[in-house]
Amino acid sequence: MAAMIDVVFLLLIYFLWTTGFEPPEYDWGGRLTPGADGSAAAPAADDWTDAAAVVERADPSWSRLHVRIGLDAAGRVEIRLNDRLLGGPADLADRFRQVAGLGFGHSVVISSESGVSLGQVMSVHDALLEAGGGDVALAVEVPEG
Amino acid sequence: MNSLAGKSFRLGLLLTLATGFGGGFVEPWRSAGQEQSVAESSWLLAPEIGPLVRARRWGDAYRLAKERLEASPLAEDAGAKWAILMSMFAMEMRGAVTNRPPEAGGDDAGTFSPLEPVERLLAAYPDHPRAPWLRVQRRLVSIGLLKPSEQIVLSTPGDADLRLRLLAASLESARDLSELRSGVTAEIDRRRARREPTEGMEPWLILRDRIVVAEAELWLRRGDFFASGTTDFLAAAGRAERIAAEGLEMLPENHPNRIGLVLIRGEAWRRLGESERAAEWLTSTVDLEGPVSDATLALAIRIAIDRERLDEAGRLLAKLPLPDAGDTDETDLARLRYLVLTRPLPADDPASIDRPDAQSPPAPAPSPSRELIPEKRDGGQGDSRAIGDWIEAIGRRGGEVARRRAETLALEWLGPAIDQVTDERLLLAEAAWGLRAGQVQAVAERLDQAARESPRATAASALGIAGAAAWARAGREADAAELLAAVAGAWRGEPGSADLLLQAAVLAERAGDPASVERHLGQVLEIGGGSAADLRSRNWLAARRARAGELIEAARVATPGDATLSTADDRSRLLDAWVVAAGRWSDALMVEPWLATEQAYSQDAEAALEQKLAELVPNESPAMRLGRCWLLALWGSVDRLERVWQPSVLTDSVPAEVGLRWIIAQRLGLAASGEVEAGDLAGLPDRLRLAAIRRFVSDGLAAPERQSEMASAIRRLAEGLDAGLEVGLAVAQADVWHGDFDGARVALERWLAGRRPTELPVALASAAQLLAGSPETAHREQAVRYCEAAIARERPGSGRWHRLQLAAIGMLEQLGRDDEAARRAAFLLAAWPPDDEVLRAGYRRRTE
Numbered sequence: 007m008a009a010m011i012d013v014v015f016l017l018l019i020y021f022l023w024t025t026g027f028e029p030p031e032y033d034w035g036g037r038l039t040p041g042a043d044g045s046a047a048a049p050a051a052d053d054w055t056d057a058a059a060v061v062e063r064a065d066p067s068w069s070r071l072h073v074r075i076g077l078d079a080a081g082r083v084e085i086r087l088n089d090r091l092l093g094g095p096a097d098l099a100d101r102f103r104q105v106a107g108l109g110f111g112h113s114v115v116i117s118s119e120s121g122v123s124l125g126q127v128m129s130v131h132d133a134l135l136e137a138g139g140g141d142v143a144l145a146v147e148v149p150e151g
Numbered sequence: 152m153n154s155l156a157g158k159s160f161r162l163g164l165l166l167t168l169a170t171g172f173g174g175g176f177v178e179p180w181r182s183a184g185q186e187q188s189v190a191e192s193s194w195l196l197a198p199e200i201g202p203l204v205r206a207r208r209w210g211d212a213y214r215l216a217k218e219r220l221e222a223s224p225l226a227e228d229a230g231a232k233w234a235i236l237m238s239m240f241a242m243e244m245r246g247a248v249t250n251r252p253p254e255a256g257g258d259d260a261g262t263f264s265p266l267e268p269v270e271r272l273l274a275a276y277p278d279h280p281r282a283p284w285l286r287v288q289r290r291l292v293s294i295g296l297l298k299p300s301e302q303i304v305l306s307t308p309g310d311a312d313l314r315l316r317l318l319a320a321s322l323e324s325a326r327d328l329s330e331l332r333s334g335v336t337a338e339i340d341r342r343r344a345r346r347e348p349t350e351g352m353e354p355w356l357i358l359r360d361r362i363v364v365a366e367a368e369l370w371l372r373r374g375d376f377f378a379s380g381t382t383d384f385l386a387a388a389g390r391a392e393r394i395a396a397e398g399l400e401m402l403p404e405n406h407p408n409r410i411g412l413v414l415i416r417g418e419a420w421r422r423l424g425e426s427e428r429a430a431e432w433l434t435s436t437v438d439l440e441g442p443v444s445d446a447t448l449a450l451a452i453r454i455a456i457d458r459e460r461l462d463e464a465g466r467l468l469a470k471l472p473l474p475d476a477g478d479t480d481e482t483d484l485a486r487l488r489y490l491v492l493t494r495p496l497p498a499d500d501p502a503s504i505d506r507p508d509a510q511s512p513p514a515p516a517p518s519p520s521r522e523l524i525p526e527k528r529d530g531g532q533g534d535s536r537a538i539g540d541w542i543e544a545i546g547r548r549g550g551e552v553a554r555r556r557a558e559t560l561a562l563e564w565l566g567p568a569i570d571q572v573t574d575e576r577l578l579l580a581e582a583a584w585g586l587r588a589g590q591v592q593a594v595a596e597r598l599d600q601a602a603r604e605s606p607r608a609t610a611a612s613a614l615g616i617a618g619a620a621a622w623a624r625a626g627r628e629a630d631a632a633e634l635l636a637a638v639a640g641a642w643r644g645e646p647g648s649a650d651l652l653l654q655a656a657v658l659a660e661r662a663g664d665p666a667s668v669e670r671h672l673g674q675v676l677e678i679g680g681g682s683a684a685d686l687r688s689r690n691w692l693a694a695r696r697a698r699a700g701e702l703i704e705a706a707r708v709a710t711p712g713d714a715t716l717s718t719a720d721d722r723s724r725l726l727d728a729w730v731v732a733a734g735r736w737s738d739a740l741m742v743e744p745w746l747a748t749e750q751a752y753s754q755d756a757e758a759a760l761e762q763k764l765a766e767l768v769p770n771e772s773p774a775m776r777l778g779r780c781w782l783l784a785l786w787g788s789v790d791r792l793e794r795v796w797q798p799s800v801l802t803d804s805v806p807a808e809v810g811l812r813w814i815i816a817q818r819l820g821l822a823a824s825g826e827v828e829a830g831d832l833a834g835l836p837d838r839l840r841l842a843a844i845r846r847f848v849s850d851g852l853a854a855p856e857r858q859s860e861m862a863s864a865i866r867r868l869a870e871g872l873d874a875g876l877e878v879g880l881a882v883a884q885a886d887v888w889h890g891d892f893d894g895a896r897v898a899l900e901r902w903l904a905g906r907r908p909t910e911l912p913v914a915l916a917s918a919a920q921l922l923a924g925s926p927e928t929a930h931r932e933q934a935v936r937y938c939e940a941a942i943a944r945e946r947p948g949s950g951r952w953h954r955l956q957l958a959a960i961g962m963l964e965q966l967g968r969d970d971e972a973a974r975r976a977a978f979l980l981a982a983w984p985p986d987d988e989v990l991r992a993g994y995r996r997r998t999e
Contacts, residue, residue: 067942067943067947068942068947068956068978068979068982068983069978071982087982088947088948088982088983089948090948090983090984090986101981101982104977104978104981105977105978105981105982108974108975108977108978109974110974110975110978112978112982
């Protein structure tokens with residue numbers, strides 16, 4: 007009997023040692039990205055004038071998409087795609103279903119304004135994934151230090 | 152106080168030397184404005200230079216003295232004589248003694264030192280029999296050379312360091328003169344003891360007199376460095392009085408050298424506060440009712456003022472010759488003091504209000520004449536503006552230093568009463584004083600208030616500008632801009648209000664306040680009128696719009712409004728403005744036209760330009776026809792140019808017009824390329840060459856059948872021009888129109904390598920457009936890469952970004968990559984839907 011208890015403890019220790027603990031965000035299909043804004047802004051003028059390098063480094067920025075979730079005056083969810091106000095989650099899903107099959111390997115960053123609940127963000131996130139959202143990331147604020 | 156007796160004495164001395172009169176007795180004050188004669192040693196006389204001295208031809212006199220010196224035995228009297236005369240003439244040439252600018256045409260003035268002749272002789276012959284004369288001359292020159300610096304210190308009291316150095320130099324001179332006088336007096340005593348005959352004594356006595364006069368005058372001048380009434384001031388005056396008294400005791404009655412000492416003694420008493428005694432002294436020695444010298448009159452006026460006898464001072468002032476007639480520094484200041492003392496109270500000052508609604512006549516122009524003596528009215532009060540007018544007159548005659556000296560004295564005499572003075576020139580002088588003393592904030596506040604309260608537009612403007620400068624110096628550019636805008640607002644419509652607003656915009660820009668910049672520039676445009684400020688403001692505002700990418704708006708702003716064309720300058724300015732405006736329109740048309748969706752807009756713009764041309768450049772005169780021709784030649788359409796063009800408008804005598812004729816001939820197809828020699832185009836300014844190149848590009852784009860001709864013309868004009876953004880592109884365009892795509896690609900790569908980052912989006916897009924038309928796939932693929940690079944440098948979702956996307960999609964289609972083009976159009980339509988329906992339609996068309 008004592009031997010059986012030893013065996014149970016040994017097994018318990020084995021499983022404790024071999025079980026990995028993953029952070030909760032790994033439970034969903036997205037990832038986190040710093041630099042919350044991600045809004046459509048003109049690229050900063052740099053100081054290099056090597057035209058050949060400019061051409062080589064041309065980045066198809068148009069395949070990087072930005073979804074921003076906010077609240078209107080009545081507290082209803084507002085969704086903007088690349089700064090353009092959409093009809094709602096269904097409109098967003100419809101647009102992503104259109105682009106999903108076009109083969110440009112697009113990526114999406116979701117950001118939210120203050121007041122938007124995590125649940126509202128996650129519902130948009132899930133809708134995007136369902137519509138074939140591609141490489142989806144949640145924008146987070148990185149604490150300083 | 153100026154040199155009082157010194158100037159008359161010096162000129163009198165020169166005349167005496169030159170005319171050969173020595174030891175005689177004449178009335179030194181015989182006629183006002185004429186130099187008095189003085190006694191001088193017979194060994195120094197040189198009658199041969201008389202005509203030159205009388206004609207004040209100092210350069211010629213100097214050269215003659217130099218010749219004589221070189222021909223004279225240096226160790227003897229003749230050597231000393233010519234060395235001393237050379238030194239005197241060199242001083243005249245420098246203008247150092249008189250404070251006048253150097254003699255006109257006196258090219259030797261700055262070359263020769265007045266010290267040099269006497270110093271060389273003393274160095275070579277330390278025991279020269281005339282060494283005392285040479286030493287005295289050396290010292291007098293040293294004193295004279297410091298006079299300009301003294302004037303500067305007296306007019307700008309803030310420079311304490313220079314003041315101290317001059318005081319030290321003055322003390323050294325006084326010590327040296329005192330030693331020289333002791334030495335000469337000892338020599339006289341020795342000779343007297345030996346009972347020498349009079350002839351041998353006379354030169355020594357005369358030399359002593361010269362030293363005494365110089366010494367007394369030096370002490371008076373030293374007093375000028377101290378405030379009136381201070382211990383130092385009184386001590387200097389007391390010393391001058393004692394020396395003058397000693398000198399007078401030594402001179403016999405009626406000796407011509409006495410007058411200088413008489414005046415010095417009178418001035419010294421006046422300074423010591425003994426005006427009554429000074430008046431008695433002067434009236435007992437000089438007949439003031441007869442003709443007297445200016446210096447004597449000036450002293451008499453000062454004394455009368457000190458005795459509060461303003462009527463008498465006014466009567467004496469009326470006796471002065473016209474101020475422009477000669478050297479009247481002393482009388483200038485005497486008159487100024489009189490004007491200060493007789494200024495009216497502010498309540499009595501009619502202030503000649505010239506607000507726009509006032510009907511008062513404009514103030515008469517200041518005149519530097521005796522008319523400036525205030526009329527007696529309002530119980531003896533004069534015109535307060537007369538003080539400012541008189542200071543201006545002094546400045547016109549004596550230069551900047553004299554003006555500042557007069558301002559300084561006027562402020563000193565006014566004292567706290569300056570607060571009651573409204574004349575802007577005096578207020579500005581006070582402000583300059585305050586700024587030199589470092590009271591920037593206080594000055595700015597005072598000027599700010601004065602400018603806002605000023606009842607006259609010109610005064611408000613001058614005070615506002617100075618106030619703004621003070622605010623700016625205090626680092627408060629926003630306040631400076633606000634002040635100028637306020638003054639301009641109060642005097643809206645007055646000449647110069649647009650200039651003030653433009654300056655306000657400059658200051659607002661410096662203060663980092665773009666909203667105010669825009670507001671002030673907008674206000675200038677509202678005033679309009681085609682003034683320089685109007686056109687500069689348009690230019691500036693247009694440049695701001697262009698920097699913001701609003702090229703059409705920039706062109707609209709740059710387009711001049713109605714303008715007054717009363718002078719040739721007005722026309723020339725308007726034409727320049729039109730060239731700039733048309734250039735802006737050209738910019739607006741240049742960047743966009745190759746994008747299909749912009750075509751309608753561009754045509755609108757061109758139509759607007761041509762309509763404006765028709766409105767604003769009517770065929771009213773040859774000049775206007777020329778301007779119209781000029782503008783149409785470079786910026787109008789070929790159709791319009793064909794209708795309006797009149798060959799007789801252009802001449803062959805103006806190089807630019809010859810070049811313009813060639814440009815018109817090219818555009819209208821009137822002449823084969825090469826008809827006009829290349830040299831004939833040399834007179835065409837670069838800016839207009841560039842405009843012509845732009846025009847040829849536009850014409851080529853509009854008429855493909857003429858592209859080869861336009862390409863040749865572009866290449867011709869581009870020779871020798873810097874390959875800037877447009878020139879390089881135009882040359883590549885010319886290569887393309889000649890079918891040389893390889894050459895165009897190489898030229899584009901080289902050209903792109905030299906572009907600034909800010910130019911790259913347009914440069915890349917233009918390069919892409921050029922290569923996209925090539926029959927070779929490699930070129931067209933390169934065009935897509937250029938286009939992608941341009942897209943990556945635009946703000947995603949902007950109108951330009953979408954147009955570039957459409958261009959890239961079109962290029963993909965040309966390459967046969969239709970599927971990729973359609974997918975990209977669909978992606979952009981779904982993920983980046985543009986607001987513009989034209990752009991959306993462009994995408995939809997590609998997805999079908």
